Amino acid sequence: MHIVVCVKQVPDSREIRIDPNTNTLVRQGVPAIVNYYDLHGLEEALRFKDEQGAEVTVISMGPPSADKALKQCVSMGADRAILISDRAFAGADTLATSYVVSKTVEKVAQEFGPVDVVFCGKQTLDGDTGQVGPGVACRLDYEQLTYVEKVVEINDQAKTITVHRHLEDGVEVVKTKMPVLITALSELNKPRRASLPGVINASRYKPIVWTTNDFADLDRAKIGLKGSPTIVSKTWVPEPRKIDTKMIASGEAAAIASELVAALWSTELPTRLGW
Amino acid sequence: MAEQQNDKRGAGKVQPVPEQDFSDYAGLMVIVEQRAGVAKKVSWQLLGEAKRMADKINAPVYALVMGHNVRHLADEAISRGADKVYLCDSPVLEQYRTRPYSRVSLDVIRTYKPEIVLVGATYTGRDLAGAIATHLPTGLTADCTQLDVDENRVLHASRPAFSEKMLATILCKQYKPQMATARPGVFLELAADSTRKGEVVSVSSPMSEAEVVTEVLDFLELTDRINMEDHEVIVAGGKGLGNAEGFKLLQELADALGGVVGASRAVVDMKWIDHDHQVGQTGSTVRAKLYFAIGISGAVQHVVGMQNCDVIVAINNDPEAPIFKVSHYGIVGDLYNVVPAIIKAVKEKRGLPFAANTANG
Ligand SMILES: Cc1cc2nc3c(=O)[nH]c(=O)nc-3n(C[C@H](O)[C@H](O)[C@H](O)COP(=O)(O)OP(=O)(O)OC[C@H]3O[C@@H](n4cnc5c(N)ncnc54)[C@H](O)[C@@H]3O)c2cc1C
Ligand SMILES: Nc1ncnc2c1ncn2[C@@H]1O[C@H](COP(=O)(O)O)[C@@H](O)[C@H]1O
Numbered sequence: 001m002h003i004v005v006c007v008k009q010v011p012d013s014r015e016i017r018i019d020p021n022t023n024t025l026v027r028q029g030v031p032a033i034v035n036y037y038d039l040h041g042l043e044e045a046l047r048f049k050d051e052q053g054a055e056v057t058v059i060s061m062g063p064p065s066a067d068k069a070l071k072q073c074v075s076m077g078a079d080r081a082i083l084i085s086d087r088a089f090a091g092a093d094t095l096a097t098s099y100v101v102s103k104t105v106e107k108v109a110q111e112f113g114p115v116d117v118v119f120c121g122k123q124t125l126d127g128d129t130g131q132v133g134p135g136v137a138c139r140l141d142y143e144q145l146t147y148v149e150k151v152v153e154i155n156d157q158a159k160t161i162t163v164h165r166h167l168e169d170g171v172e173v174v175k176t177k178m179p180v181l182i183t184a185l186s187e188l189n190k191p192r193r194a195s196l197p198g199v200i201n202a203s204r205y206k207p208i209v210w211t212t213n214d215f216a217d218l219d220r221a222k223i224g225l226k227g228s229p230t231i232v233s234k235t236w237v238p239e240p241r242k243i244d245t246k247m248i249a250s251g252e253a254a255a256i257a258s259e260l261v262a263a264l265w266s267t268e269l270p271t272r273l274g275w
Numbered sequence: 276m277a278e279q280q281n282d283k284r285g286a287g288k289v290q291p292v293p294e295q296d297f298s299d300y301a302g303l304m305v306i307v308e309q310r311a312g313v314a315k316k317v318s319w320q321l322l323g324e325a326k327r328m329a330d331k332i333n334a335p336v337y338a339l340v341m342g343h344n345v346r347h348l349a350d351e352a353i354s355r356g357a358d359k360v361y362l363c364d365s366p367v368l369e370q371y372r373t374r375p376y377s378r379v380s381l382d383v384i385r386t387y388k389p390e391i392v393l394v395g396a397t398y399t400g401r402d403l404a405g406a407i408a409t410h411l412p413t414g415l416t417a418d419c420t421q422l423d424v425d426e427n428r429v430l431h432a433s434r435p436a437f438s439e440k441m442l443a444t445i446l447c448k449q450y451k452p453q454m455a456t457a458r459p460g461v462f463l464e465l466a467a468d469s470t471r472k473g474e475v476v477s478v479s480s481p482m483s484e485a486e487v488v489t490e491v492l493d494f495l496e497l498t499d500r501i502n503m504e505d506h507e508v509i510v511a512g513g514k515g516l517g518n519a520e521g522f523k524l525l526q527e528l529a530d531a532l533g534g535v536v537g538a539s540r541a542v543v544d545m546k547w548i549d550h551d552h553q554v555g556q557t558g559s560t561v562r563a564k565l566y567f568a569i570g571i572s573g574a575v576q577h578v579v580g581m582q583n584c585d586v587i588v589a590i591n592n593d594p595e596a597p598i599f600k601v602s603h604y605g606i607v608g609d610l611y612n613v614v615p616a617i618i619k620a621v622k623e624k625r626g627l628p629f630a631a632n633t634a635n636g
Contacts, residue, residue, distance in 0.1 A: 016437050025437060094405075095412055128436070129417035134373075134405025139289045143489055144373050146402045162492070167398050168502055169310070173493040229414030229450040235436065235443045241582055247605045256606055257616035260588065261624050263604060264565075269586060272564055273507060273533065275625055 001054040001156050002112065003045040004105055005078065005119045006136070007038040009062050009069035010126045023237045034069045037121030039076075039191040041184040044151055045119055046077045046192065052156060055079050057112060059104050061089055061097060067207045075194035075202035082108065086211040091225030094127065098135025099222045103215055105140055116159065118181040122147060130183065137181035145174060149187040289410055297390075297451035303329050303424075304337040304389035304452070306380060307352055308400055310371075314348055316505065317395035317459035319355045324462040325393060326356035328424040335359060337389055341379050343369040346475075353473030356465045360473060361387065365480040370491040371399050375482045377406040382481055384411065389452050391430050393422070396456035404456045411454075414447030419457040420560070430455065435556070435579065460504035460560045461583070501535060501551050503559035508534025508566075511554055511581070512542060515570020515591065515610060519547035524614055525569060531621045532565065537581075539571045555580035569610050573598025590614065 011030045019026050045056045058073040060066050061084040070081035084104050092100065109115045118140070120133035130146070137144035150164040152173070161180055165172040166187065194202070212218055221227060248259050269275070303325040307318040322338060329336045338352035338360045349360040363379045380403065384392060394404040396418045408415035416432035421442070423431040429446055430453040436443040447453045503509065510529040512522055522536055529536050537559075538552040554561055556576040566584035571577060573589070573596055581587065582601050589602035590610050599605040606613055622629060 013437050016440065018440050025441070093414065094417075095409065095414065098409060126437070129415075130401050131405040131408070131415055131417055134402060135409040137373075138377075138406050138409040144402070144406065145489075146405075147398045165398070169500060170494055170496040172491055173495065174489060174491055176489040229412070229447045230416060230445050231448070233431070233444045233446045235441050237440070238442050241601065243587075243601060243603060245599055245602050245605050247599070247607070250607055253608070253612045253616035254620070256608065256613055257620040260604060260606065260617060261620040264586070264588075265624065267586065269565060275533070 001048070001052065001117075001154075002109075002115050003048065003054050003056050003117045003119065004108055004115050005038065005042045005045050005056060005058045005073070006101055006132070007042065007058055007060045007069055007073060007121075008035045008124050008127075009033070009060065009066040010035045010124050013125045018237055032065065032068070033125075034072055035121050035124045037123060037184055037186060038119075039121075040186055040188045041119030041121055041182070042073055042076060042078065043189045043191040044182075044184060045117070047189065048151075048154060049077065052154070055113070057082065057108055059084065059101065059108065061085070061092075061100050061104070064209075067209075070207040071202045071205060072194070074205045074207075075198040076192055077198060080112065081205065081207040083207045083209045084211075085209055088212050088220070088224050091228060092223065093228035093230045094129050094131035094135055095229055096223055096225075096227035097127075098132045098139060099227060100218075101132065102136045102139035103218055104210065105136065107210070107215060114179075116156075116178045116180075117154070117161070118142065118179070120181065120183045122183050122185050133181060133183040140179070140181070143176040143178075143180045144183075145176060145180060146183040147185055148182050149185045151182075151188070289412065295451075300388040300390040300451040302335040302337055302389045303391040303393065304339055304384070304387075305352075305357070306392065306394045306400070306403065307338050307340045307348060308395050308397060309340070309342050309345060309348055312342065312345055312348065314351060315395055315397060315459070316464070317397060317400070317457070318352075319464035320459065320462040321393045321395060321457055322352065322356040323464040324422055324457070325391075326465060328391075328422065332424055332426070332428050334390070334428070337361065337387070339363075339380060339383055341368050341376055349475045351467065353475075354467040354469050354471055356471070358473050360475045361478050362475050363478045363480055367480050367482055367484050367487060370494075371403075372487060372489045372491065373402055373406050374489065375480060375487055376403055377410065378481045379478065380407050381410055383478055384452060390428055391424070392452045392454045394454070394456045396458045400456055404454060408454050411450075411452070413450040413452060413454055414445075415454040415456070416445040416447070417456050419455045420461050422455065422457060422462070429453070440575070458560050460562045500549075503535070503537055503552065503554060503561050506535045506561070507564045508532045509537040509554070509561055509563045509581075509584070510534055510567040510569065511537030511539065511552075511571060512548075512569050513539035513571030513577075514541040514545075515572075516542065516547070517570075519545075521570070521610075522548055524611070524618075525567075528567070528614055528618050528621070531618050531625070531627060534563075534565070537561070537566075539574075539577050568598050568602065569614065571598055572596050573601060 123130035338357035421433035
């Protein structure tokens with residue numbers, strides 16, 4: 001069993017502020033982290049490795065500094081980490097990213113053995129689309145199971161997998177054949193902390209780095225900015241809606257309540273809501 | 276038009292595309308999502324928005340309805356603004372699965388060439404849209420909250436970025452169709468009008484059951500899994516409640532108003548209430564007719580999810596709380612003092628019975 005986990009190093013978007021004077025993003029000092037959901041994919045792969053044995057390869061497309069994210073994955077227990085890094089990949093949208101990631105999975109399969117399961121996160125904190133997972137699955141012609149909150153069974157003999165998919169109104173129990181791409185929700189598990197030997201191992205580990213030249217058949221028209229159909233035409237900070245707030249005078253609770261009720265009943269609400 | 280069918284797994288590997296001429300692409304298409312013959316609200320919301328844009332550029336509105344025994348949804352789509360509905364009614368589409376649904380969508384899009392394709396940003400919609408856009412291939416903008424089209428028929432798809440701190444407008448000029456998924460609860464549906472006329476075109480499914488390897492074994496409906504977007508009155512509580520018990524009081528107010536209970540993320544994180552109730556950036560975007568924010572400070576991540584409600588009432592003991600800036604009515608006071616009085620006043624006004632033991636009565 002060979003499992004590939006796709007991870008992305010992202011700025012911790014919670015820490016990003018807007019400069020009120022220039023209305024631009026302040027990225028300085030914002031820590032880079034492994035995308036939160038991707039760690040849930042990794043944890044699921046590692047659990048399977050612990051229970052039934054598997055080889056876990058982690059891949060990431062990003063700048064050289066993303067090797068830190070990969071080392072973190074190795075410290076948790078991944079067997080191998082590959083950084084796909086090249087200036088030519090810069091500016092990729094989800095279509096171009098899924099192309100490079102899928103090419104990487106193919107190459108990983110050629111060099112290190114056939115892949116049974118690929119994990120992606122539900123979405124990234126920065127791109128925030130959840131489109132790369134389905135994109136990779138389509139390009140590899142794998143079955144895709146998105147928004148998985150529980151892996152019920154992986155049958156390595158029959159090469160089948162059964163999961164719970166999270167939907168707005170319930171849970172879908174779905175069974176499919178490998179190879180399969182799964183996108184992970186945080187409900188899936190609780191990612192482990194790295195063990196001390198893991199940390200020591202990772203500190204010595206050097207991720208494999210692949211550039212465009214390492215791929216035999218990469219179509220240059222499909223990567224980076226050139227391979228990206230979408231363009232950001234503008235960004236702006238939304239104006240808050242202008243509202244005249246009517247403050248209801250403080251005083252006795254009963255007086256406040258009847259004033260509010262009178263105010264609500266003077267609008268169209270009671271008719272529109274059928275009160 | 277039809278895809279190469281040399282791969283029995285279905286949609287097949289993504290094929291390289293030759294340089295294409297897109298001049299014959301026209302119209303806006305909405306992919307209608309349904310479960311067991313009931314359409315998701317977001318489908319009609321997107322049809323309403325598509326119609327608004329179509330009128331601007333004088334273009335037709337199409338709906339794509341897929342499922343089994345879903346003919347009635349084609350008629351409903353017409354009543355909600357579609358000029359033409361492509362209907363694929365087949366047993367293989369009984370339950371949503373990526374491959375058969377994306378195969379039908381790809382066939383319809385490649386044959387009838389809509390210029391813009393909109394899909395609800397639900398779990399299923401995002402799963403499907405991601406697959407379709409990759410196969411076409413074309414650009415796909417996720418989770419839009421504003422849509423517009425210009426005189427050159429370019430879709431301006433805007434979406435929140437960086438934890439809702441900014442909005443970004445994304446264009447896809449070189450490929451067609453231009454695709455976007457859009458959030459439920461943001462756009463306005465047209466009232467159903469059964470006198471509207473439209474055409475229904477039946478299409479067949481290119482895949483048969485034997486070719487589909489994925490099986491849906493079961494669907495566990497979670498009746499307590501609540502869809503905040505579906506409700507017209509929401510009584511939301513935050514950390515100011517002090518403890519999980521506080522939600523009982525809010526439930527009582529919600530019951531009196533015929534609504535449901537919502538929450539800020541702070542209280543979801545503390546497990547006082549389930550995540551399905553969360554309103555905001557990482558929860559639901561709601562457009563209720565009446566929204567109470569009780570003991571909620573009004574952090575931007577919460578506000579983005581509720582600011583478009585028709586009437587907003589805030590109750591907070593801190594007169595400086597930012598929530599007041601987005602509220603129509605503000606009450607400064609202790610919620611445990613004010614809320615029971617409001618429950619009483621509402622029940623009196625509506626002539627509802629009083630429980631024997633009203634909390635903090
Ligand atoms: C990436 C990211 C995503 C997020 N997504 C969301 C989201 O989707 N939804 C969301 O809600 N938040 C979200 N947040 C969190 C958000 O930033 C706030 O932390 C959160 O909304 C605060 O919740 P609160 O208002 O309940 O708590 P607090 O900010 O602690 O406010 C409690 C309020 O209650 C008032 N209060 C206290 N006691 C009483 C009383 N007795 N009577 C009346 N008032 C009282 C206080 O004055 C205060 O204003 C997100 C944050 C991040 C970083
Ligand atoms: N540059 C990347 N390298 C590796 N995996 C990625 C990359 N970008 C996205 N992914 C994977 O795709 C998932 C969805 O990303 P997104 O579509 O950007 O929300 C992430 O959680 C990752 O698992």
